Amino acid sequence: MSGEPVPRYAGEALGAFIAESRWEDITPALRHEARRSLLNFFGGALGVARDPAVETALRVIAPFSGPERVTVIGRPERLDAMGASFVNTIAANLLDYDDTHLETVIHPTAPVAPPLLALAELHGLGGAALLHAFILGAEVECRIGAAVSPGHYDRGWHITSTAGVFGAAAGCARLLGLDAGQCWHALGIAASQSAGLVENLPSAAKNVGMGNAARNGLLAALLAQAGYEAAPAAIEGPLGWARAMGDEPKLSRIIGGLGTHWEFARNTYKPYPAGIVFHAVIDACLELRDRVPPARIASILVEGDQLLLDRGDRPLRSERDCRVSIHHSAAVALLRGSAGVADFSGAALNDPAVAALRTKVTAGLDSNLPRGAARVTLRDSSGQTFAALVEYPRGSAARPLTDRELEAKFRDNAGLGGLQGQAEEWIGRIWALEQTESLGPLLRSMGDCSGR
Amino acid sequence: MSGEPVPRYAGEALGAFIAESRWEDITPALRHEARRSLLNFFGGALGVARDPAVETALRVIAPFSGPERVTVIGRPERLDAMGASFVNTIAANLLDYDDTHLETVIHPTAPVAPPLLALAELHGLGGAALLHAFILGAEVECRIGAAVSPGHYDRGWHITSTAGVFGAAAGCARLLGLDAGQCWHALGIAASQSAGLVENLPSAAKNVGMGNAARNGLLAALLAQAGYEAAPAAIEGPLGWARAMGDEPKLSRIIGGLGTHWEFARNTYKPYPAGIVFHAVIDACLELRDRVPPARIASILVEGDQLLLDRGDRPLRSERDCRVSIHHSAAVALLRGSAGVADFSGAALNDPAVAALRTKVTAGLDSNLPRGAARVTLRDSSGQTFAALVEYPRGSAARPLTDRELEAKFRDNAGLGGLQGQAEEWIGRIWALEQTESLGPLLRSMGDCSGR
Known part of the structure; x- marks a missing residue:
């Protein structure tokens, strides 16, 4: 960039980045991360x-x-x-079982991929164009989110929605072929x-x-394409x-470092459909399960930082609460040895055995533990104690899910939606996205399937 | 309300208010204010x-x-x-020539009336149901805006959009017949x-x-009708x-005082398509124009409070800037003796005579003047000075536009849209709204007209 004019506005820099990025400059690793994100995304949507x-x-929206019309994933209806x-x-995003950019707590893919898939299906675009626009959109989303984290979320803003609309707008602007100025206006x-x-x-x-982040991001790009403009400093201005x-x-x-540093490369995938801070609790309990049979458990102490307690030490009123409960996460992992979608359902909430074990759980503060870590200490009926400490749970950046584990998660999700019969075909097609000339057949197969 | 349980949540109180309000408890004065607001609204939309x-x-949206489909005002297309x-x-709202709830600076009608008109046209509803839902929607909008004013706008929130979505949701919830709990969820x-x-x-x-405030308010009500829920304290909660x-x-x-005190009763209407704080400047200049011919003006001093200077003492780059310019407002009023839509157009911006007079205007602070007031002092070529002070401009709560003045404004706007031929018929129909059994014919006539 030396010798080139330095952008004066955040939107100006991002607009140039979106419009001028070249596919050949996107590394194989980043392209593969995009495929992993989309595999995880499609599975989640098919499952529910x-x-x-x-x-x-x-x-309501039909x-x-x-x-x-284009495909609604896992549904025969088209919209x-x-x-x-x-x-x-x-x-x-329904179950918060999707991906996570941990620093911002953004789920990057859910608000960005759908409008891109819709445009690709409508206009007969191929996999490389989709992957490229998706990477750019998710990158813009995570960067804007990072610029206001952690205060933004702490103040009450659901950052996946609030930053997601920028990601959707950026990706759509790219896929529609907008120039740098139009991309700036779209943002x-x-x-x-x-x-x-x-x-x-x-x-x-x-x-x-x-849902609005996605549809309004698309609208932003379409309006910018048609000539609508925005203030130059809409993102960072005094009243912006x-x-x-x-x-x-x-x-x-x-x-900073647009095109060289990629926030999107830090994307992670959840092995469990529970809040990300409960994953260490689950891993510790799964580890302890081999050492103490559930029937012999007298008490369960779960320790973590203040965030874990704030999010998870609360009464259970509905199925949604299960997924953000220390007590429920620990109980299903210890009792069932699993923490899948069925373990956070209404049936699991009301399972008497799970309920009984939940009452044995207490939560405690250990402010020496890092965010995302947990220590679980079991006491058995003889008074003996067993402890497990997990600092980096499965699926975290330190222990990312492998491609095989993501495939297994996809199969589970497809099965949840009664669509396991096509899972292998879809997995193969998603890994091969970069070579796909037109996305229509894959997407239509994900809609048609459900009507059979 | 004595003896009844006190609502614990803002949304709970508003939900009960929306669902349980009775038309017979709405005073004739309030019903008439609603008709005045709609007359002003329709004229503005027809004009542009x-x-x-x-x-x-x-x-883009088509x-x-x-x-x-329902009517797009002044257009043959239906959406x-x-x-x-x-x-x-x-x-x-395009020209900010619509109504104003001065304390909050909300333009109450623009985001609330359109989804109500759409539902009324679709479902064959009559004028009384429309007026009632509109009054409730505008009331909810102004109350929620008042609860966060003036900090909200000062911080960068365009309050007509941010509060407007609540008004649209409230009015639609009423028109759809939602119960108190569903109205609460819609908000x-x-x-x-x-x-x-x-x-x-x-x-x-x-x-x-x-535009989003209106369409998303409608969506909120439709989703609540279909069973979607929200957090009880979504408006005032710690992360709300x-x-x-x-x-x-x-x-x-x-x-406070729901059903007895009406914020909507404080609605006012602009005689000039300029920012509300420029209206006193215009009135003072119109008064001085009879005393000093434009050709003899040597200098023009416009004084007001800090808000007037912040909003209006800025360079003119486009037509949009005219409407928030001290210099332009003063110049057209003094030179042309008018301040209508044509006086704030691109042609007026580039009129050499207006431009020449603008250069003679200077703005000064008089912090003793109340908000919305202005003093204009002319010096003529002989050195003599002439001053006019306007504390309460035309259209303000102290000097509201009369029904006849609102009719004249409507005629001007209809003429601007080339639709003056039907203005008298529409004026009559809008005054008679309360007795209208079905809104379809009026609305369709406002669409069909434009195709002739």
């Missing part, structure tokens, strides 16, 4: 395609769908690009659509913030996005 | 129906429109309720969709925040709307 929350979103983006994003228009509240996370209103939301943005996190 | 910003919004809400809201879902930035006000991105946006909400402004 028949969930009542997804069906309700689909039923009457507002134009004639050019326009706006409606399909809304529903597919809701499904992909500024996205800034005026950024919304979503942590207070609403235990409710279906969370889904609405997520970051400051209105309460933050002094760290601009270097947005514009 | 052919503006490029409206045409672009229509062109492909995403389902088969059940689904979501799309029509988006475009009609953008049109009604909570709206909270997760609230967005819009002051930084973007000089750009088309402003339109997007406005008001605090995420930076405010400690004044809850008494939301729930």
Whole structure:
């Protein structure tokens, strides 16, 4: 970049990055991470395609769908690009079982991939174009999120929704072939659509913030393509996005090392459909299960940092609460030796054996433990104690899920949606995305399947 | 309310208010204010129906429109309720020539009326149901805005968009017949969709925040009707709307005197398509014009409070800047003796006589003047000075526009859209709204007209 003019605005730098990035400069490792993200994404959406929350979103948005239709993942119904983006994003993130950029706690793929898939299906685009736009969108999303973290989320902003709309706008702008200036405007228009509240996370209103990030990001790019403009400093200006939301943005996190440093490369995938801070609790309990049979457990002490206690030491009222409960996570792991979708269902919540074991769990603070770590100490009926400490749970950046583990998770999710018969075919096609000339057949197979 | 349980949540109180309000308890004065607001609203939308910003919004949203269509004001095209809400809201607020709740600086009608009109046209509803839902929606909008004013706007939130989504959700919830609990959820879902930035006000991105307030408010009500829920304290909770946006909400402004005190009754209407703080400048200049011919003006001093200077003492780059310029407002009023839409157009911006007079204007601070007031002092070529002080401009709560003045404004706007031929018929129908059994004919006449 030496000798070139330095951008004066965050959106200006990002706009040039989005418009001018070259596919040949994207490393094989980054391309593969994008395929891993999409494999994880498709599995999550297929798994819950028949969930009542997804069906309700689909039923409400369907009457507002134009004639050019694309795939709703795991459903026979087809919707326009706006409606399909809304529903597919809701499904992909429904159980918070999707991917995680840990520093920001953003789930990068759910709000970004659906509008890109919709545009690709509509316009007959291929896998390389999709992967490229997806990488750029997810990168913009994580960078903008990083610039306002951790204050943004702590203040009550559901960052996957609020940063997701930028990612969706960026990816769509790229896929539509917008120039640098139009990409800049698309991001500024996205800034005026950024919304979503942590207070609403235990409710279906969370889904609405997520679905809107995708459909409004698409709208931002389409409006910019048609000539709509935004303020130059919509992201970082004195009355712009970051400051209105309460933050002094760290601009270097947005514009530093564009094209060389990739936040998206730090994406991780969950082995368990529970809040990320509960993964160490689950791993520690799975480890201890081999040493103490559930029937002999007298008490269970789970220790972690303040975040673990804030998020997870709370009463259980519904299925949604299971996924953010220390007590439930520990009980199913110790009792069932598993922590899959079925272990965080309404049936598991009401399982008398799980409920009985939950009452033996107490939570304690150990502020010496790093974020994301947990120590579990069992006392058996004879008074003997057994302890396990997990600093880096499975799926974390230190112990990433392997491709084989991601495939197994995909199969589980497909099975959950009753679609295991096609899982192998889909896995093969997703790994081969870069060579796919048109995404239509893959996407249509994910919609048609459900009508059989 | 004595003896009844006191609501614990803002949304709970508002939900009961929306669902349980009775038309017979709405006073004739309030019903008439609603008709005045709608007369002003329709005129504004008709006037700019052919503006490029409206045409672009229509062109981009049209492909995403389902088969059940309603009127786009002043246009032959028809869109689904979501799309029509988006475009009609953008049109009604495009020039900021719409109504004003001065304490909050909310333009109450633009984001609330369009989704209600869409539902009324679709479902064959009559004028009384529309007026009632509109009054409730605008009341909820102004109350929620008042609870976070003035900090909310000062921090960068475009309050008409951010509070407008609540008003749209509230009005739609009423018109759809939701029960108190569903209305509460609709408001909570709206909270997760609230967005819009002051930084973007000089750009088309402003339109997007406005249009979204309307279409997303409708979506919130439809999702609540279908069973979607939100957190109980989505508005005022620790990680909810008001605090995420930076405010400690004044809850008494939301729930105090519901059904007896009406914020909506404080609605006012602009005689000039300029920022509200410039109206006193214009009135003072119109008064002075009779005393000093423009050719003899040597200098013009405009004094006001800090807000006037912050908003209006800035360079002019585009047509949009005219409407928030001390210099331009003073120049057209003194030179042309008028301050209508044509006086704030691109042609007026580039009129050499206006430009010459603008250079003679200087702005000064008089912090003793109340907000909204202005003093203008002319010096003529002989050195003599002439001063006029306006504390309460035309259209303010102290000098409200009369019904006849609102009719004249409507005629001007209809003429601007080339639709003066039907103005008298529409004026009559709008005054008679309360007796209208079905809104379809009025609305269709406002669409069909433009195709002739």
